[in-house]
Structures are given as structure tokens and as C-alpha cells.
Amino acid sequence: MAELRIGGVHKAYGPVRALRGVDLVVRPGSLTAVLGPSGCGKTTLLRCVAGFEAVDAGEIRIDGRTVAAPGAAVPPERRRITVVPQEGALFPHLSVRGNVAYGLDRSARRAGRVASILELVGLSGFEDRMPYHLSGGQQQRVAVARALAPRPPVVLLDEPFSALDAALRSEVRHDVRQALRADGATAVLVTHDQAEALSIADEVAVMRDGRIVQSGPPELVYSSPADPWVAGFVGEAVWLRATVDGDLARTSLGTVPVDRAAGTAAASTRVLLRPEQIDVVPLGDASTVAAAVVRRDFQGHDALLVLRLADGTEVTARIFDPSALPYALGDRVGLRVRGRARAF
Template sequence: MNAQPLLTLRQLACGYGGQRVVEHLNLHLERGDIGCLLGPSGCGKTTTLRAIAGFEPVHEGEIQLADRIISRSGFTLAPERRRIGMVFQDYALFPHLTVADNVAFGIRKHAHVQRIVAELLELVHLAPLSKRYPHELSGGQQQRVALARALAPEPDLLLLDEPFSNLDGELRRRLSHEVRDILKFRGTSAILVTHDQEEAFSVSDQVGVFRDGRLEQWDTPYNLYHEPLTPFVASFVGQGYFIRGQLIAPQKVQTELGVIQGNRAFNWPTGSSVDVLLRPDDIVYAPESALKATIVGKTFLGASTLYRLQLPTGNQLEGIFPSHADYRTGEQVGIRVAADHLVVFPALGSVAAHETLPEAGVRRFSSI
């Protein structure tokens, strides 16, 4: 069966009043898929979500849901007529209504309201708490009520704006997995906004990385990690270091770690200066290797240990090794590069060489 498009944004520009926050936005969500808008604070994720919900008019381009245009310049279908549900960061439950009445709110006139509410409360594991009020629930429980309430009218699309960010650690992880399971079980399509990459990857089928109001890449988590299209995406998603090198053949780069060969060819001229992205899992412990690095830092992660490694030139990298062998800071270890999916960007004249990258993730250049 062919995948059916549900949501399409075409050349969308949106913002507030005359101010454009997001421009040239194109994306496409299949029915039943969960998409995510990921990016640093202020890059326009929530603005995009509000435009999809119909809370903000669009300046240019259009938004199509199933077979109808719901927004274009000069036309905004009212939010309540879009068949779109919302789940907010702060839950936004009605404080004077019980859990069951909150869930029933959008389907009060439905003939089978009680049955639907009972089924949804089962689904979100809150059946025993149906008579409680929101203030008598934990944050995680309140967010489950909000999810059940949003699902009750069977929306075509569910929008979730940072739904887990008021929850901490383990609960946040557990609930995000649970929400994915619930959405998949019901076949509900959704768009999630987050600035947490782990959350984006664990919940979504497709993730869009935003930067300054532009979508840099809309792709699967796997492709974002292994095939980032821009240095920004490479840096925002995952960890790693860029090592400067020289292209000596379409698939080979000469670096201070030796010749690194990937599984794809680059068509820049031989001799081009390039930056190769090396993630911690690309650096393998290899006692027999002539290439040695000095351990200058380590973080125990349980099953594995993340080592900060200094090369003979003084440049640094990170490597992740199984934790059953434990090495001390100051010790020398043999390493080799095992990077099948070589991620390479042109170095000279590259805009990326001058940009400020977010704190987490890739350091643009390795250095002491």
C-alpha cells in the first residue's frame, strides 16, 4: 500500500504581525507517522506548530491537511474546524473538572461518550483515577489526561508542544515511549515539538532540524545521524569532532588518523580540504594499531565508557569503548577509525567554519 500524505507544508512563511519567524518551510508527513520539530530555543518550532494549529495566519505558502488547504496567505481555517488536537507543555487541564470530565470535554454530545472515555482512560492507565481532579494528580498523570482528552475527538493530527519538558529524567523517557506506543496503536498522526534530541529520536519517525527559522533537514533519525546534510545538523544531532583532512580519492580522506575510507564518493576535486565528522562510536579500541592516543578524560556510562582522547598532534577526539576493560587517564591506547558512513563537508570557504554551534554535540574542530 502506498503511504498517504496527511500534512504538507509548502513554501510556508509564518510569524507574528509583520515579523517573519519561519520561511521557505517545506515538509510532508505521511498518515500514521509521528514527525518532530527539533532545534535550539527560538528557532521557530512553536511558531510553526501554531500556524499548523491555525492560531497564527501564514504570510506565504500553504498548509494542506489531507485533501484540503487549511491555511494560505489571506485564509485561515478556524482552529476548531481543523480536526487537529493539541497537547501543551503545561497540560492545560480544566481544574474544576474531574479526570473523566476533562477527557469527555470535546465529545460531550457524542452518543457513546462514556464508553470512549472509559477506553481512553484504560489506554493511558488512568481508569482508577477517573474521579480525581487535576490538582490531585502528578505531572505525568496530568499529561496522560491531556493526551486522552486530545485523542477523544479522534483528530486527524495531534500537535504536542514540548509535552514532556515539565517532567524529569526517567519519567520523561518512560512517558515519551508510552505516548509513541499509544499514538501508533491508534494510528494517530502527530507532530511533536522538542529541543531534546533523545526525545525526538525515541518518539518520531521523521525529524526536522530547524535553525533560525529555516528547516535544514527533514529526515529519519537514522539519516539525520548518519547522513546529515549540513554541518549544523551534524553538530546538533549526536556528538563528535570534526577532523581536518584532504580528499585524495572520491572515497578517501587523508587525515592525521591515516586514510579514512567511507562507503560513498565525494565529487569535490582531489586535494580539496575537507572536515570529516568522527562520532565517538567511529573510534574503535584497537590494541594492535600503530595509531596511539592518550586518554585525557573519561565518563563511565554503564555498559560503555566515553573516553576523551588526545592525538599526537594535540587534537582531541572522543571514543566509546565497552566498559569491561577500564583504562586510566594518562594511559596510551591503540585506536582505529571504523566509519562506514563517512560524513564530510568542504572545509575551505565553508560558512560552517565560522558559525557558532550549540553547546551540546559536535565541537567544530578538535583542539587541545
């Protein structure tokens, strides 16, 4: 297990500043997801850690050893970092065994490392298959096995599940996460998929315009986003105008308890709720606020209802049992808020 420490890293391509003072610590044996939109600098950060790009300022350290700094870069092959690309990039002329064993010395091969790592990724018995006989998900598992085989200090995963279909993507990413944990690997996953980052990472680092704007456990980033942009990027957001007095906010959905984000001092502000915090109940309860159903989005495992309040405000509620969804377009219902809002 190794600690990855990134401090004040800058990288520019001519006039384009891809990284603007990135700070990030990845704990030994953990998986950190660097989450951000296209063009935010996350792939550039991964390439700097791998040694494919030189940093302009700052430093990158692995277990206290500086591997990247201006004028003092360790070559990629000496960093012993492995990368899993978006598509497995397996050697087409080598079997599964040959791909995984590539880069291992003879002692490691004799010690049964190939068999043990294939078992970790759920591919025992596939040793003699050729890559063209494997599905896309199986090829990605082999790519992960190949990356883990030499026991590198850090594994970098560059959106490795993006080419898979939705059902397979969920299965493979959780199997890969289990393999990383079982092998004690320190890993960084670069992704733009919020569900992926929140579901499998120990820490989520949200990136915007070349900077890490918030990092922490997934549940903290989701429930206590640092700013409105993070709030909207990591999940569906319900925004309400509010008047905040102490730890209470008066909104069009009633008075709700509130936590203030850093720097929030104004009495008139706006508050964030998540769709799952809004309960939809039959109209008539005095503790609810009336609304009309204006849209239904069925998503299989749940459903989203868009509802219009009397003042014209539209809010979104998540229904966790869509098979029993009793509400049709135009129905009038009651809304009630659970939990605390977050004020900005």
C-alpha cells in the same frame, strides 16, 4: 489518519522573520519531530498549523483541504486539530474522566471512548481522580488522552515532556508514542531534545533560522547529516581534517572509507565521525593509532573518553560498558575507526 502538508510557509512578526519558506510533509499515522534550538521558529510553525497564527505566504493542507493560506484561514475550532502543551493544562475542577470527555459528543461518551483512550495511555482505573491527585507524568498522559479522544486529524505536541524529570520523561514519551501509534494518530512533536526526537519519531525535521534544513528517518539524519551544523546539533561529532581521494580519507586516525555530503568536491576537507565509531583498545596493535586519555565522562549507561593524538588533535570515543572501563587519565591506548566517515 490524515496527511499534513506544509508548503512554502512564511511568517513574520514585524522585522523578525520567524518562518522562511517551510516545507514539510507528515505522512498519515506517523509522528514527525520538528527539532531545533530555541528561537528557530518551531513553535511558530506549530501555532500556524493549529490556526493560532495566520501565515503570510504559503499554505497548510490537511488531507488535501487548505486550512491556512493568505486570506483563506480556517478558524482553529474548525480544523479539529488538538494541541498538547508543555504542561498538561488540565481543568482543575474536572476529574480525569471529565477532562478526557471534554469536547466529546454524547454518542462518543456512551461508546466508551473515555475508557478505551485511558487504557491506551495506561490510566485505566484513574477515571475519578482529580488532577491534583496525579503526578506530573500522569497529568501529561491525561492531556494526551484528552487530545486523542475526539479522533482529530492531527495532534500537535509542544514539548510536552520538558517539565518531567529525566527518568519519567523517557517512560512517558514512549508510552505516549505507543498510544499515538495504537490510535493511528498523525502527530507533530516540537522539541529541542535530540534524544527525544531520534528515539520516538518516524521522521525528524531539523529546523534552523525559520527553515527546515533536513528531514528524514532518524537514522538517516544522524548518520548522513546535510551539513556540519546539523551534524553537530543532532549528536556528538568528532571532526577531523582530512585529504579525500575517491572514497577514502586520510586522517590523523588513519585512512577511512568516506561518503561525501552534497557539494563536497575539495581534496582537502574535514570529515565527521560519531564517538561510537572509535574503538579504544590496548596499545600495541599495528592497525591502531596511539592516543592519551585526557578526560572521562561517566554517564551511567555509557561513558565518553576524550583522547589526545600525537599531533594534538582531541577526539571523543564512546564506551558502552563503563562498568568495565579499564582506562585512567593519562593512560596511552590505541584507537581504531569502524564504519564510514562523512566528508564536508
